[in-house]
Amino acid sequence: MITLAFGIELLMIRTIQCPLPLDPSLVGTIRSYNEAVQAVIDAGWDARTCNKNKLHALTYKTIHDRLPRLQSSLVQSARDMASASLKLAKKKNWSCRKPVKKPMSSIRYNQRTFTPFLESGTISISTIDGRKRYPLVVPDYFKKYRLTAVNAIVLKAKKDRIIAFLNIELPDPAVNEHPIAFLGVDRGINNAVVALDNTFYSSNHVKAVKCRYQHLRQSLQSKGTRRCRRKLKALAGRERRFMTGENYRIAAWLVAKPFDCIVLEDLKGIKTNSKK
Numbered sequence: 001m002i003t004l005a006f007g008i009e010l011l012m013i014r015t016i017q018c019p020l021p022l023d024p025s026l027v028g029t030i031r032s033y034n035e036a037v038q039a040v041i042d043a044g045w046d047a048r049t050c051n052k053n054k055l056h057a058l059t060y061k062t063i064h065d066r067l068p069r070l071q072s073s074l075v076q077s078a079r080d081m082a083s084a085s086l087k088l089a090k091k092k093n094w095s096c097r098k099p100v101k102k103p104m105s106s107i108r109y110n111q112r113t114f115t116p117f118l119e120s121g122t123i124s125i126s127t128i129d130g131r132k133r134y135p136l137v138v139p140d141y142f143k144k145y146r147l148t149a150v151n152a153i154v155l156k157a158k159k160d161r162i163i164a165f166l167n168i169e170l171p172d173p174a175v176n177e178h179p180i181a182f183l184g185v186d187r188g189i190n191n192a193v194v195a196l197d198n199t200f201y202s203s204n205h206v207k208a209v210k211c212r213y214q215h216l217r218q219s220l221q222s223k224g225t226r227r228c229r230r231k232l233k234a235l236a237g238r239e240r241r242f243m244t245g246e247n248y249r250i251a252a253w254l255v256a257k258p259f260d261c262i263v264l265e266d267l268k269g270i271k272t273n274s275k276k
Helices: 024-047 052-066 072-091 140-144 204-223 226-255
Strands: 013-020 107-109 114-117 122-127 130-135 149-157 162-169 182-187 191-195 199-202 261-264
Touching (some): 024 072, 024 122, 024 149, 072 107, 114 149, 191 226, 204 226
Parallel strands (some): 182 261
Antiparallel strands (some): 013 162, 107 149, 114 122, 122 130, 149 162, 182 191
């Protein structure tokens, strides 16, 4: 197992997909949950607020009377999801369209509304018909891990089944406290990573992609139409996801090397200390 220098601690959290049966109780819960989210969004939009306490005072009793079969914790979880949508609208000074929650869009459970039994392969979930237990099929890839805790779950309805996205915390890897073989790593521009074992990770592909995005951004910014602005937002997210994936590939390439400890150069303060 690799130990990173400078005392960096990485929390291993993975999201795994587990199919659940298309139970009418789950389908009804998803519909009621999304109806509650939309009701909170409507109230918060009219009051121009995304504060959870204010939204709770405005909507909790009304939603509880309107949807009596929806558990209180699910009502609060729906309020939190609506608050997150309203925060995005507030950042735009409420000049955007009002958020809309579709009846069968995904819903989020908090830790008070589900109980996983990973050893027995079942999960207990709050529904409009009370607590129900369903079989939990963990993918074979994750069976090699000793799964410890489930932080949250998201339910998404498909045509013939419901998918549960489990946010699972994996056990911390064993740390080598007395490393012997060290690998120094230099980060650059022409080559993203240069290791002291005379190997490097080329940045030609990354530079080509970033140049292509830069040229496209300049072309869209020069036009300045509404459609171009929407395209620019989409490009920003696409480029960010590309770089995230590239960073993961570089990290995997480094970790696969036969060394006990990876030492990275400390680049803090390089901008303030440079003359130019």
